[in-house]
Amino acid sequence: MNGKWFAATLVLVGVSSFLAGRQTGSLRDDAVLRELEQVRSRLDTLATRDPVTARPDPATAPTVDTTRLSAELAQVLREELARASVTARPAPTPAPAPAEPTPQATRAHQQARQLLDDAVRARRWTTEDALAFRRALVDMTPTQRDEVIRRLVTSINSQSLDVQTQGAPF
Structure with missing residues (x-):
């Protein structure tokens, strides 16, 4: 139940x-x-x-003096352009032409190139080669230094040289 x-x-x-x-x-x-x-x-x-009656009454709508606004806008633009031309950076001066390498730089460059040629023929880059290369780099101009370093790196990357140094290759 x-x-x-x-x-x-x-x-x-x-x-x-x-x-x-x-x-x-x-x-x-x-x-x-x-x-x-x-x-x-x-x-x-x-x-x-x-739609005509839906618009606000021009008599009660605020009026805008477009002539005055145009004049103010033109004045602001002139001021900003003048300020921008004053703060604009002057044209960069061209870098001076690289100076002629000294006889010592030319000798160091030739030694480094000869060292690279010998190493590529032997297909190895030793610690002694790296030390001699470093000594030669000190006396070279930046352009010469870039050229021989680029040549060394290209030779290493193309596996024309077997790097057998302790540490960095130059």
Whole structure:
């Protein structure tokens, strides 16, 4: 008997909950529908208005003196351009032509080139070669130094030289 009462109670609670939910949803739906109808009527009113009458009255609208604004804008532009030309960096001066290498730099360059030629023929770059190369680099001009270093690195990268040094190759 208790089981029947329990089952009947469950069914009764379920049905009453369902009906209460439907009633609440219906009230919410009605409110939303009323609000949508109000919005639609406002939109219809705005759509049917004459566009000429919808504009603000020129007598009450604020006026703008375009001549004065143009003059002010032109003045600001002139000031900014003048300020920009004053703060602009001057044209860079060309770098001085590299000076002629000294006889000592020319000898060091020739020694380094000869050292590289000998190493490429032997297909190895030793610690002694690296020390002699470093000593020669000290006396060269930057252009000469760049040229022999580029040649050494190219020879190493193309595997024309087997680097057998302790540490850096130069």
